[in-house]
Amino acid sequence: MLTVYPVLFILGLGAIWLGLNIAEEVYRIAVLFTGAILLVMGFVSAPSIIQIGSVLLLLGVYQLYIWQPKFNLFVGNEVEAVKTVKCIGSDCK
Structure with a gap:
């Protein structure tokens, strides 16, 4: 029983790899789909x-x-956009 789930995992991964290399869309x-079923069966039997x-x-x-932002890259651009909007009048430099 201990060797069933690794075999199913390997067969599932092999079927998915083979499926990605097949040119015909139906096959x-x-x-x-067969590879996904084999992976699920291997996961359930593990x-x-x-698990x-x-x-x-x-x-x-x-x-x-x-993607985890470390800092906000858009803060500088937003500040510049606000400054340009405020500088629409004739007294702007």
Whole structure:
């Protein structure tokens, strides 16, 4: 029972990789759908510690790749836009 979920994961990833390389659209959709089903079956049959670990790993990867602004780049542009709007009159320099 311990080797079932890694085999399903490997088959699912292989099917998805193969599906991305197929040129025919109908076969591509069918193989990608099959790979997704195999990945879900592998995830469901995995022990709970593997499920929790993979979810935490995916959350960590998600946190690495989402855009998190360190500072606002648009503050300077907004200030300049406000200054140009205020300088419409004839007494502006």
